[in-house]
Amino acid sequence: EVQLVESGGDLVQPGGSLRLSCAASGFTLSRHWMHWVRQDPGKGLVWVSHINFDGSTTRYADSVQGRFTISRDNAENTLFLEMNRLRVEDTGVYYCARVRYGGYDFDYWGQGTLVTVSS
């Protein structure tokens, strides 16, 4: 069974840092592109970042470029999101999501981890 389990969400002050993890099981992580998606409280979905199979290519939303870093450890079946210089507007539930072969959609999502940026 494919599972994605996020962790690392917390309450942090503006300007602080967090590292989110996404533990993958039930499939071979190295065979899939992966993404992070944020959901603002009570609002819609916002794409955050993407990483290719081996981490050689990454993409970011303009709002997080230069502050967030996506990475992966395929040997440990884990995806990461390093979040620095956090802002109040980064608050939300962060989901990791797997890309289906062929890139058609995000076919599996984790349950999400809550990041709250507040003083």
Next chain:
Amino acid sequence: DIQLTQSPSFLSASVGDRVTITCRASQGISSSLAWYQQKPGKAPQVLIYAASILQSGVPSRFTGSGSGTEFTLTIYSLQPEDFATYYCQQLNSYPRTFGQGTRLDIK
């Protein structure tokens, strides 16, 4: 960036109704569109990908159509478990944008 606009944003319907949600892209995206369903407190789940392919295990009352800039998700004969929020997403280019969502409530 490609903008996706869903209409309507809110929809009230009854069990057994047929409903249609539209997703319009600000530029052509071929068939690179997916539809997701999200229930409160849960992660989104894919319903349709590549504009019209039904995800395995999703009931056949869900259908997707369209290409280019206009897409639709139709739910035939609404069931109680279908009341949720629906999102479209384009996978043609980065950033991988989502529509703002359509909340489907019971009338």
